[in-house]
Structures are given as C-alpha cells and as structure tokens.
Amino acid sequence: MHLLLVGPPGAGKGTQAKRLAKKYSIPHVATGDIFREAIKNETPLGKKAKEYIDQGKLVPDEVTVGMVEERLSRDDCQKGIILDGFPRSVDQANALSDILQDLELALDAVVNIDVGDEEVINRLSGRRVCSECGASFHVEFNPPQDAGVCDECGGELYQRDDDNPETIKERLVVYSEQTSPLIEYYQERDLLLVIDGETTPEQVFERIEKELDALE
Template sequence: MRLVLVGPPGAGKGTQAQFIAAQYDVPQVSTGDIFRANVGQSTPLGLEAKRYMDAGELVPDSVTIAMVEDRLLQDDAAKGFLLDGFPRNVAQAEVLDTLLERAGTSLDVVLELVVDDEEVVRRLSGRRTCSSCGRVWHVDFDPSSVEGQCDHCGGTLFQRDDDKPETIRRRLQVYAEQTAPVVGFYAERGLLERIDATGTVDGVTARILAVLRRFDR
C-alpha cells in the first residue's frame, strides 16, 4: 500500500496515520520526523536544512524532496509507505510522481480527511496543557476534575498560543491555500478519496478501512 494522507490540523491525521501504517505494516513517513532525524544525526541534508532554519528561512523544496527520496529508498519502504505532510504543494507532488515512476511504482490512493473548520477550532482550542508535567487535557473531551488544575500532578493548566482560536483559524487558512491545489492535482488523476473525519476515532478508522480495502493487493 502506497498512500498519501492529507487533512487540516485537528483532523486526526496523526492518530489515523499510526493505525493505517500498523494495519498495512508500512512505515509512516512524516516530513517532521525526517527533518528531526536528519538534523539530529547531522547528515549532509540535515546540516543544509539546519543552516536555513537557523537563519529563520524556509527550507527549500529541493532539500525536503531529497530527504523524502532518501527515506523512500530505505528497505522498509520497499513494499509500501504512508506519506504524512508531503507533498505540500503541486511542485512536490509532481516530483513525487517522478520519483515513484523511476522506481517502477505509483501511489495507490490519496486520502483527504475532511472536517469542518469550526469543529477543528473546537477540538484544538479546547486543549489545556499542564505547566508542570506537560499533560494535555481537553475541556470537552478529557477535562480535569478541577478546572484549571492538572489531575496528574496538581500543576496549573494553560492554553498554548497555538491553541488559541485566532491562531487556529490562521493555520486553517494557510493549510487551505497550500493544500487545495495538491488536492485538486490528485483529484484530477482519480487518486483522491475524501473521508468524513467527524465523529469518533473508531468511526473515522472504519470509513478509512472501507476505502482502503478497494486497494488491497
């Protein structure tokens, strides 16, 4: 199984990606993990990426693509992979097509997790983080027994800047601007499957598996 998973922040991509990767015994290839691994191991690509990051600049597509290509050439990705966070734009999608064609393979499917913006804001803005132990609670889904206090260690709970509604809406806007062309790119090629990402985690997983069964080899 070779697939790409896309979806806005708060859609549950991380949870579903882990489950799909385990279910199909393929590596979850996350650009964030690749960056951390290359920078942490001081690989040539990692050192080049760090140079841009330290200067406060965006890492060029060429470096990101080279890291992804290197990861997909590793043995555990030979029978399949789940890409999470890549491609982020049409140029990267076109390069991915070329890389896979060169390897004599192609994507099976692109899954888009679809969730309403206001639901994303509710999911993310309700998070509260403990200032002492870092445990994350949620005012609706997993509240602490005493408002503003961590049940685990008694620390004070706070809302991170990233979890404030105005910040989340800006992130959603950026996501839509960057990802809409990629979604369109794959829709035109008949590879896109849209998944309703509202409801329970198990319910979303069931909808994903129903779609993926059509691509089982």
C-alpha cells in the first residue's frame, strides 16, 4: 500500500500515519524526519538543507525532492509507504510522480483529512510539547497528569511559537494557497479519498481503514 496523507496543519496526519504504518507494516515517511536524519548524518543534501535552515530560509524544492528520492529508494519502501508532509505543492507532486515512476511504484490513494479552520486553530493553540523528549499533549483533548509536566519523562511542556492563534491563521493561508491545489490535482487523477477529520482519532482511522479496504 503506497499512500499519501494530506490536510491542513493539525488535521492529525502524523497520528493517522503512525497507525497506518503499524497496520500495514510499512514505513511512515515524514519529511521532517527525513530532514533531521539527513542533517544529523551530514549527507551532502543534509548539509545543503542546513545552510538554508540556519539562514531562516525555505529549503529549495530540488534539495527537498532529492532527500525524498533518496529515502524512497531504500528497500523498505518497496512494499509500501505512508507519505506525510510531501508533496506540499503541485510542482512537488509532479516531482513525486517522476520519482515513483523511476522506482516502478505508484500511489494507491491520497487520503485528505478534512478539518475546518476553526477546528485547526482550537487544536493547535492548545498543543503543548515536551522540551526534553518531544512528546505532544493538548490542554483539552490530551492533558498531562500534572499541568506543564510531561508524563513520559517529567520534562517541561511549552507552546511552540507557531502554535499561537495568529501564526496558525498565517499557516492556514499558506496551506490554502500552496497545498490545497493538491486536492484538485489528485482528484483529477482519481486517487483522492476525503475523510472527515473533525471526529475522534479512532473514528478517523476506522473511516480510513474502510475506504482503503474497499480498494483492495
């Protein structure tokens, strides 16, 4: 099963990707993880990406595409992948199509987790992250046992700068302008599955399972 998850920030793509990866025993390929690994291992592309990140600039498509191509070329991606965070634009979608074609692979489905702006703001503004281990909590939906303290390691919880309401609104504008055209792109290719993301994570997963089972 070769899948791509799309949806706005806070839609729960990472949560669902982890569940799907476990169900199908295939890797969850998240661009954030690819970047961190490439930079940590000081690969040529990782060094290039770090130069841009250190300057506060966006990493160019050719560098991002190169890192994704390297990751998808590994043996563990042959029987399936859950792509999360790439592509973010139609240009990147075309690049992904070329990569998969070269590897003699193809997407089985693109899962669009549909969540409205108001719900996104509510979810992300309540998110708290551990400063030590990176575990994620939510003041309303998944609160820690002790306020401000991580259940996993006892580290201090904090709100990320990009999780304040004003920044979230800016992120949603960027998503609408750059990433939402992907919805039409994959709809035209008859790959799109639209899932209501405003229910519980368990209900979202059940709906995705049902849609994917119908493909087999």
